Amino acid sequence: MFSLDPLSTILLVILLWFLLSAISAPFEALGWWAGWYGGEVAPPADLPALPVRVPNQPAASHYIVFLTGISGVQHEIYLPREREFLKRLADKVTGAVIVDDIFPYSVTNRALTHQRIFAWFWRYTLRRKEQGGWGGFLINIRNLFQVAVSADFRYGPMYNQGSTELILKSLKRYGYPVGSGIPVVLIGYSGGGQIALGSATYLKRQLKAPIVVIGLGGVMCSDVGLEHIEHLYYIRGERDSVQRIGAIFFPGRWSIFSGSYWNQAKAGGKISYINLAKMQHNGPGGYLDDDSRMENGQTYLDTTVATMLEILRR
Amino acid sequence: MMDAFEFALALWQQPDPVSLWTIVMVFFSSNVQAFTVAIQSPNRNLLVLQIVTLAGFSEAIGQSVVLFANRVRPLRFILSLGVSVILFILGYLVWVCSVWFVAEWVFDRRVALWLAGAAVGLSYIPLIFSFLALMPYFGFPVLRLLNVWAAVVLVNILRFSFDFEVWQAVLCAAMGLGIIFTLRLTIGKPVLWVMLRVRDAAAGKKLQLDLAKLFYSKEANDEE
Numbered sequence: 027m028f029s030l031d032p033l034s035t036i037l038l039v040i041l042l043w044f045l046l047s048a049i050s051a052p053f054e055a056l057g058w059w060a061g062w063y064g065g066e067v068a069p070p071a072d073l074p075a076l077p078v079r080v081p082n083q084p085a086a087s088h089y090i091v092f093l094t095g096i097s098g099v100q101h102e103i104y105l106p107r108e109r110e111f112l113k114r115l116a117d118k119v120t121g122a123v124i125v126d127d128i129f130p131y132s133v134t135n136r137a138l139t140h141q142r143i144f145a146w147f148w149r150y151t152l153r154r155k156e157q158g159g160w161g162g163f164l165i166n167i168r169n170l171f172q173v174a175v176s177a178d179f180r181y182g183p184m185y186n187q188g189s190t191e192l193i194l195k196s197l198k199r200y201g202y203p204v205g206s207g208i209p210v211v212l213i214g215y216s217g218g219g220q221i222a223l224g225s226a227t228y229l230k231r232q233l234k235a236p237i238v239v240i241g242l243g244g245v246m247c248s249d250v251g252l253e254h255i256e257h258l259y260y261i262r263g264e265r266d267s268v269q270r271i272g273a274i275f276f277p278g279r280w281s282i283f284s285g286s287y288w289n290q291a292k293a294g295g296k297i298s299y300i301n302l303a304k305m306q307h308n309g310p311g312g313y314l315d316d317d318s319r320m321e322n323g324q325t326y327l328d329t330t331v332a333t334m335l336e337i338l339r340r
Numbered sequence: 341m342m343d344a345f346e347f348a349l350a351l352w353q354q355p356d357p358v359s360l361w362t363i364v365m366v367f368f369s370s371n372v373q374a375f376t377v378a379i380q381s382p383n384r385n386l387l388v389l390q391i392v393t394l395a396g397f398s399e400a401i402g403q404s405v406v407l408f409a410n411r412v413r414p415l416r417f418i419l420s421l422g423v424s425v426i427l428f429i430l431g432y433l434v435w436v437c438s439v440w441f442v443a444e445w446v447f448d449r450r451v452a453l454w455l456a457g458a459a460v461g462l463s464y465i466p467l468i469f470s471f472l473a474l475m476p477y478f479g480f481p482v483l484r485l486l487n488v489w490a491a492v493v494l495v496n497i498l499r500f501s502f503d504f505e506v507w508q509a510v511l512c513a514a515m516g517l518g519i520i521f522t523l524r525l526t527i528g529k530p531v532l533w534v535m536l537r538v539r540d541a542a543a544g545k546k547l548q549l550d551l552a553k554l555f556y557s558k559e560a561n562d563e564e
Contacts, residue, residue: 049474056408060417174476180405181476184557250556273475 042170051171052181055133059184064134068259087121088209088338089202091193093130093218095243095308096164096169098308099152100137106216107314108215114331119338122211125196130214130221132187133170137155138165170245173217176224177247177276186224187250193225194232209236209256211338216268216307219244226251232305241335242330243269248278248288259337261330263305263313300333302326357383360390366463372500379455388461389429395463396428396466397421402483407543416544423542427450427535434523436460438516439498447512451504452513463494463559498517 030038052299060326079177080209080226092112138148148331172263175181176189195205202208210337219241219308226237227250239251240259243266247318252258264270273279278286283291289296305326316327324332358381367374378387400421407417440456443449466489473483491513498509524532540546549555 041539045472045475048476049479051469051476052474056405060408060411060413062476171476178476178479180409180480180551185407185553215351 037155047168048171048174051168052175052178054179055185055188057296058133059187061231064136070154084199084287085121086123086208088211089123089125089200090115090119090126090211090213090338091128093128093212093214093221094172095218096131096245097103097164097216098129098131098169098309099139099148099165107308110312110316111327111331114327115334118335120146123200123202123336125193125200127319128192128196130192131169133185133192135192138168143315151219152229168310169217172259173220173245176220177249182224182249183225187228189225190228190232190262191222193229197233204233207240209241211238212246213240213242213334214246215242215313217244217245217248219246220249220272223247223249223255227254238239238337241269242313242333245269245272247272247276247277248283248286250287250290250297252287255296258291259300260297261300261302261313261333263302265290265311266307266313268307300337302329302333305330356388357381360387363387363391363462364465364468367462371462371496374465375459375497375501378462379458388458391461391464391468391523392429392432393425395464395470396425396432398468399428399470399473400424402470402479405474406547406551408545409551410545410547412543412545412547416542420539421519422544423538424524427538432460432519435516439512440521441501441519442512442515445499446515447502447504451502455501459497460494461559462497463490465494466490498537511528514549 049336054064092108094105112124114200122311123154130291132138136142136143139145141151142148145186151161151164153161155165172185176185179187181307197203197210202210210229212222212226212229214220219239222239222241222244226239230237231254236256237254238256240261242261243263244260245268246260276282276288279286279288280286281289283289288297302313304311308314312326313330314327316325318326320326320329358377363374363378366377378384381387403424404417404421407420412420425492436453436457440451440453441458443456466486469486470483472486474481475482494513495506495509498504498512500507502509502512504512520528536547
């Protein structure tokens with residue numbers, strides 16, 4: 027009945043894939059919430075073997091939970107730059123426990139590359155990514171839709187309660203005494219910022235402890251979680267265009283909606299913006315780049331770590 | 341001689357049935373043309389039923405978050421989708437009757453009920469894409485846009501099929517909607533009550549259809 031030229035066919039296939047990814051995005055959280063599957067959150071076999079965590083401290087003054095960016099595929103931090111960042115943070119922070127084994131883009135903590143019907147596809151995609159191909163784009167889009175699920179007023183409460191369970195289980199595994207009131211710091215890199223804010227409401231209810239969120243280039247909406255945290259530190263690179271996605275696409279962050287959670291928190295002095303000159307979102311020139319240097323000679327990675335330490339000392 | 345024969349044959353022969361796919365494709369080029377093709381088709385009633393059923397199923401899928409949020413079991417979920425489709429079709433029939441009633445009694449247009457049914461049914465084609473409401477964050481606005489699109493299409497088709505001016509078509513649709521709202525608040529209340537009970541029976545539990553109440557109310561927060 028109708029025919030398409032090759033370019034239109036490719037564009038149509040991309041559009042269909044995009045739509046399919048979007049409409050299928052909420053089902054993992056919905057199915058988990060409804061109790062159809064994934065009732066028990068899949069625990070990591072053991073604490074991660076990668077040397078980025080601080081062992082359980084007898085009297086930790088606070089717990090730091092790292093929620094990886096949208097390029098993550100599993101609960102173990104596998105990106106070298108993220109690993110190095112956490113390692114340096116762990117070396118310099120004193121009296122804190124770092125929790126780094128959460129995959130925030132799955133409410134069942136299931137890696138994309140394992141325990142899934144399409145695990146083979148994500149393994150293939152990951153290989154393409156590691157070879158410098160298009161795989162990274164597909165993974166980013168998949169995880170970005172999970173960020174949108176967390177920000178959606180219909181799905182968000184379900185997704186965010188799933189994330190909260192993951193964080194809670196990890197905190198307990200790392201020795202967090204529930205009810206102790208020990209402060210928890212959620213570091214959300216990129217889309218992890220939204221997951222941190224989204225889960226803050228429920229985490230606060232469970233822990234009854236102060237919760238601080240650090241959004242590192244965070245893509246965040248005007249989430250009700252802002253009412254439940256002590257403070258949001260929003261670290262933004264001047265050349266980071268990804269973090270602007272949140273400010274553009276989430277109407278609650280537009281200044282015209284003065285009654286939104288975001289604008290209310292901002293007006294109440296609950297949000298601090300920390301601008302890092304010249305930094306981009308990721309890769310060379312990104313927050314975790316150890317090769318690019320600031321004018322004072324400090325690498326971007328060390329600057330980011332130093333900024334985090336300054337926040338943690340407040 | 342040949343032309344006369346072909347003309348006689350055309351009168352005698354029924355046109356070929358039109359597929360749903362064809363109507364949808366024609367619809368994208370012209371709403372009115374799709375309507376014309378549909379009403380000339382020998383399977384016009386089936387075609388309209390297919391459109392409305394598919395739109396109903398699509399909307400049920402798009403709104404299925406309510407079933408998940410209420411933790412409905414898988415078999416009950418499927419049953420609930422079926423019930424939603426049936427209720428959607430009943431809603432369509434009420435909508436047809438109210439539009440037809442307004443056209444007949446307010447605007448004095450003598451239009452067959454089946455034609456009104458086809459006009460309203462064709463306007464449901466945009467709603468076939470209601471499943472897009474599943475999209476996170478953008479799904480809800482997309483659903484609203486689809487509803488607006490369906491309303492514009494209805495006005496377009498009413499103009500053509502009922503020989504209306506634009507304002508008459510808009511008024512006819514608006515008054516039809518007004519009748520439905522009035523019915524819902526008056527004699528339709530028991531019907532709505534029964535519909536809700538049927539939904540609950542299919543789901544196997546009392547459904548909370550308002551997600552805001554389910555997740556954001558004080559009661560919901562106190563429960564956890």
